[in-house]
Amino acid sequence: MDKMPAESEQALEEQFPRKLLSRRNVLKTIGSVGVVAAMGSLLAERGFVEANAKTVTEQVYGEGSGNDCTNQIHLTDWINVKNCGAGEGIVDDSPVLNDIIAEQAGKPAATLYFPAGIYKMSSNVEFPERFTLLFDQGAVLSPDNGVNVTISGLIDAGVFHIFNGSGTILLNKKLPVLYPQWWGAQGDAETDDKNAIQAAIDAASLLRTIVYFPPGTYLFSGVITIREYVCLVGENAVLKASNGCISTGLFINNASHITIRSLTVDMNKVNTTNLGNINEQEAIKILANTTDVKNIRICDVTIKNSHQSGIHIVGKGDTNPEVHLVQSIYKTIDTVIERAAIESCKFGILATHSQRITLQDSRITQCAVSGVLLLYCSEYTIARNVCNANIGHGITVDVAHTGSISENLCSDNEDGTELAYGIVVSRYCKYFTVDGNVCRNNGNGGISIDVTLLGDIAVESFGTVTSNVCTGSKMYHGIYINHAHDIVVSSNNCYDNKQYGIMVDSGKNALVTGNVCNYNATGINMNTTAEAERVAISNNTCSKNSNSGIRIYQAAELQIHNNQCLGNGQYGIYLSTISDSSISGNSCMNNGFSVGSYANMMMTSGTNRNNIQGNTFRSETNQALYGLRISSGSTNNLITGNDCFQGGTSKGIFSEEISTSYGSGNRNNDGTFSTLPN
Structure with missing residues (x-):
């Protein structure tokens, strides 16, 4: 063991007061590489690599620093294993190390100090928990193949190589941090x-x-x-x-x-x-x-x-x-x-x-x-x-349930043919929220909700699509809803999309409300091959779209209420093959152009048994020919209480279908009230 002779201790003590340092104070003195990191934390100091590249000898004994031996700190609890004959890298050091361990049996904790050297081990060595192993840079434990070196105490080493050889190093003491460099990583x-x-x-x-x-x-x-x-x-x-x-x-x-x-x-x-x-x-x-x-x-x-x-x-x-x-x-x-x-x-x-x-x-x-x-x-x-x-798509959830997609920015996603959405919710997704996202300049569109399961069978989705901004879609729509049951689409801003601001296809029990859809080809579109049912389109603003504000094809049991459709290129509201629905409280103003025979609201063939009540139709010079136009083949509709004053440059209400019924309170193009169209 590395212990100073008694006569030398006495001579030095006479010249300098003796200091018995605990291991804690020794490590404090030399700047131990102990790390205060907890799980998931970073090291407290960024300069630790340079500081700990020094050897213990340099820091304690002052070698290479200009200090002389009078500045030595007398350490009573260290054992310098190299002074005991280990560390030459040629002969087996296992016997020396095991002798040190055995000699310390029953004694208090001690520090085994390994100066620079190769510590070759050809048989098993187990360092008990009471030992702390302190390494200089260049000190390497090197067990041979099949040899186990078990370290049950603490390790104190810098960011350098301390383990080598083909044997196994077993650490049994919880250490705050390990470095790959201990096993030889260079980085x-x-x-x-x-x-x-x-x-x-x-x-x-x-x-x-x-x-x-x-x-x-x-x-x-x-x-x-x-x-x-x-x-x-x-x-x-x-x-x-x-x-x-x-x-x-x-x-x-x-x-x-x-x-x-x-x-x-x-x-x-x-x-x-x-x-x-x-x-x-x-x-x-x-x-x-x-x-x-x-x-x-x-x-x-x-x-x-x-x-x-x-x-x-x-x-x-x-x-x-x-x-x-x-x-x-x-x-x-x-x-x-x-x-x-x-x-x-x-x-x-x-x-x-x-x-x-x-x-x-x-x-x-x-x-x-x-x-x-x-x-x-x-x-x-x-x-x-x-x-x-x-x-490709920015975000996709497919065959998934119970989740939220919120406050994301999905922009400029597209493949070579522009077939990509910002956000996609597809195939049997249930209980979802798509909220507060911005989808901008994507290839296909902003948001796609297509929850068809198999064979175009719609499923109950129970989803909400709310408060999103969808703009600049290069091919199609701001928001696309397909085969969705029990869905709310509300408070979205969909503008400047190539085709539709919002597209609803084959939905049931859907509410489309409070959205702003401006500067698209069409603001809100329902265009289905299978009937949509029980869809409410209410309180939306659809303005300055190049075609229509709201366009609906092949649906039943709709509520189209309290929407504003202003200044659209062709129609404010366009209805085709719509039945058993209520269209009320809408403001359709300044839509269409007289040269195209457009109307603020248009009802085409197959639009039957609907109640058209309490809407406002207005046109200024060179706007739509008609406030409300009903084509032949639109049967048994009730038209009542609509304000068509200056509704069109030609007529307020124009019907080509003899089965149309007129209730009281319709205001004609010239401002008079009657039960006949004018």
Whole structure:
């Protein structure tokens, strides 16, 4: 053992007062590399790498610093193992180390100090919990193949290599943080650090602690498997696939309680071969196929350049999804992805068979198929993300139930034929909210709600689409609703879209209310091949559209109430093949042009048994010919209490159908009241 002779101690004590330092005070004196990080936290100091590159000898004894021996601190609780004959790297140090351990049996805690050197071990060594192992830079434990070195106490080492050899290092003491550098990682963008990173993760899983990546670029040549109860944390650290690597990057394989934070994962697709398999070459993969996977958090990460998904979450479905729908045999539960930046992948995020998945405050851009796709997922939250310039939809949920998509910006998503929406909710999605999103300049349209199950069978959806802004759709619509039952579309602003502001197709029990649809081809359109029923279109503003404000074809049991349709190019309201409906309280003013025989409101053949009551039709010079026009074949409609004063440049009400009934209170084009059209 390294213990000063008694006569030397006496001589020095006569010259200097003796100081007996506890280990805590010693470490305070030398600037220990102890880390105050808790799970999920970053290190308190950014300059720790440079500070801890010094050796213990330099800091305590002053070697190379100009200090002389009179400044030595007398340490009574350290054992310098090199002074006991270990650390030459040639002979087996196991006997020396085991002798030290045996000699200290029953004594108080001690620090085993390892100066620079290779500590070769050819037989097992177990350091009990009462020992703290303190390493100089250059001190490396190197067990031979088949040899176990068990460390049950604390480790005090800087960010440098301390474990080597083909044997096994077993850590049994909870340490606040582990470094890949302890196992030999370089982070120099040249060395393959895969094995060192994997060793650090394996050790951290047993200790349920942090693997911390200091600044650098860490190459990996194969998959890195993340074990349970591990937190990966980085600081300006990049994990990068080496040239030619064709594996997944970080793989969470049926493991739970994992955090990945503040790392960049670069899959380097320019210098790797695309295998074309959606289940390979992902930057981060989470797999649940033998058990449920729970509590995964991915925060403050950057992911880029993957041939496949940036993040791929995979559960195991049952064998009959068409019947059971979102049921799964195994699934990921409580996955949180927040403040992620994902770019230049095939899918930004692809998740199947997940429950309670949260994606928020992230940016997904320039992905080749889709920004976000959730399939067979339930209880999802997608909030405050930016999905921009993807070649495909920005956000898609498919065969999913009970979730919200809110306050996202989805813009400029389109493929080569512009076939992409900002947000898509499709196939048997139920209990959803699409709220407060901005969908701008997408290829197909802003928002698509198409919940058809199979064979054009509509399902009860119980959804709300509210307070969204949908503008600049290049091919079609601001909001598209297809085969949706029990849905509310309210308070949306849909303008400057190529075709319709809002399109409702084959809906039942739908409420379209309080929306503003201006400067589209048509403001609100219902154009179905199968009858829509029990749809209310009320309190909307549809103005300055190039064709019609509201256009409805083939529907029954409608309520079209209290809408404002102003200054549209052809018709304010256009009705075709509408039956058993109430059209009341609407203001249709200054629509159409006289040269086109347009009207503020038009009823075409097949529009039967409707009550047209209490509407206002107005036209100024060179506007519609008619306030209300009823074509032949529109039978048994009741027209009552409408204000058609100056309704058209020709007539207030013009009917070509003899079965039309006129109640009292219609105000004619010239301002008179009668029960006959004028």
